Amino acid sequence: MKKYIIANWKENKTVEEALNWLIDFKTARSGNEESLNPIVCASFPLLYPLSEKLKQLNLNVDLGAQNISRFEKGAHTGEVGAFQIRSVAKYVLLGHSERRRDFNETAETLLTKIDQCLANGLCPVVCIGSGSELQELSERFTGKEIIVYEPPEAISTDGLFHPIDLNSIRKITAGFRALLKAETPVLYGGSVNPDNALKILSCPEIDGVLVGAASLNVKDFILIIEEGER
Ligand code: PGA
Numbered sequence: 001m002k003k004y005i006i007a008n009w010k011e012n013k014t015v016e017e018a019l020n021w022l023i024d025f026k027t028a029r030s031g032n033e034e035s036l037n038p039i040v041c042a043s044f045p046l047l048y049p050l051s052e053k054l055k056q057l058n059l060n061v062d063l064g065a066q067n068i069s070r071f072e073k074g075a076h077t078g079e080v081g082a083f084q085i086r087s088v089a090k091y092v093l094l095g096h097s098e099r100r101r102d103f104n105e106t107a108e109t110l111l112t113k114i115d116q117c118l119a120n121g122l123c124p125v126v127c128i129g130s131g132s133e134l135q136e137l138s139e140r141f142t143g144k145e146i147i148v149y150e151p152p153e154a155i156s157t158d159g160l161f162h163p164i165d166l167n168s169i170r171k172i173t174a175g176f177r178a179l180l181k182a183e184t185p186v187l188y189g190g191s192v193n194p195d196n197a198l199k200i201l202s203c204p205e206i207d208g209v210l211v212g213a214a215s216l217n218v219k220d221f222i223l224i225i226e227e228g229e230r
Contacts, residue, residue, distance in 0.1 A: 003201060003228045004146065004187055004208030006039045006125065007215030008066065008093060009046075018046045019053050024218045026057045029225075034060065036228050037208070039091055040215075041066050041125070044080055047088040064091030064125060067099065070112040072119075082120035092117050093210075095127045097152035107133075111140055118144055127189065127210070131175050143181030148210045149173050154190025159213040161191040166199055173205050194223035201228045 013021070041064035042050055050063055069079035085092065094117070095110045110126065117124040126141075127150040128134045134147075141147075149172055154162055169188055176186050188200055189210030200209055201224075208228075214220045 001185060001207055002035065002037050004037045004039060004185060005221075005225050005228055006041060006064065006091075006093075006148075006187070006189075006208065006210045007221055008041045008096075008189075008210055008212045009043070009215060010066070010098070010212060011043060012216055013042065013046060015046055015049050018042060018050055021218045022050065022053050022057060022059065022061070025061070025222065026059055028218070028222050029059075036225060037062065038225060039064050039125075041091065041093045047085070051088045062091060063089040064093055065089050066093045066096070068092050068094075068113055068116055068122075070109055070116060072116065082116040082122055086120045086122055089122070091123045091125050091146075093125050093127070097127065097129055097150065097155065101152075107137060111137070114141075114145060118142065125187075125210070128176070131172055131179075134176055134179055138179040141180060141184070143183050146185045146187060146207075147176060147180060148187040148189045149176055150189035150210060152190075156191045156193075156213045161193050161196075161213070164191055164196050164200070166203070169200070170203055170205060173203075177205060192224065194220050194227065197224040197227035198230060202230075 039062045065085045068082045073081045094113050099105045114124045125146045127148045129152050173186050185207035187208040188206050192209045192211045193214040
């Protein structure tokens with residue numbers, strides 16, 4: 001399986017900054033990303049300009065949204081439906097601990113949003129913070145999700161990375177695999193950066209990484225991709 005290297009830009013970047021990131025990415029890389037799956041999860045207003053720019057640059061990078069509405073469509077002011085996202089992105093980040101913390105998203109909301117994604121041909125990238133959280137949900141997963149083991153306490157604060165405990169990550173991701181359908185990719189997220197990417201991406205049980213702070217700087221994101229190619 002090709003490893004996934006997923007950027008989570010969170011609430012960052014103007015349209016201009018986002019397009020410049022892509023141009024710098026193209027300049028630094030050949031545009032040939034065949035050995036890995038790089039994905040950029042960006043805020044809603046960036047997705048359309050990014051999708052147009054990707055076509056223009058002929059760049060093999062996919063896009064993801066960072067959220068979708070739990071409703072199909074209609075009178076839900078301020079919401080963005082999966083049906084509106086599917087023309088500009090392939091993936092949707094769901095269940096992130098920041099959404100649970102800041103928007104009180106529950107497991108039921110997450111499951112409804114996964115259904116919305118799947119009904120619209122979008123791939124849900126679901127963040128799960130612990131083995132017990134996964135245990136509650138795993139039976140409802142279809143095998144079409146990408147699962148990210150992302151302990152909330154491991155997420156960098158203002159770009160200050162926490163040390164990672166690789167043994168514990170390996171043990172927990174192996175436990176995740178035991179609960180999930182065999183075809184489900186299992187990624188790790190939390191303080192991934194160019195200094196620790198190689199040891200994480202070298203683990204056979206880890207299918208990729210979700211990168212927050214270190215993805216904002218294109219040079220750091222490329223360094224992480226290069227570690228995945230070694
Ligand atoms: P971080 O964020 O890489 O800055 O720790 C990861 C995430 O929240 O997805």
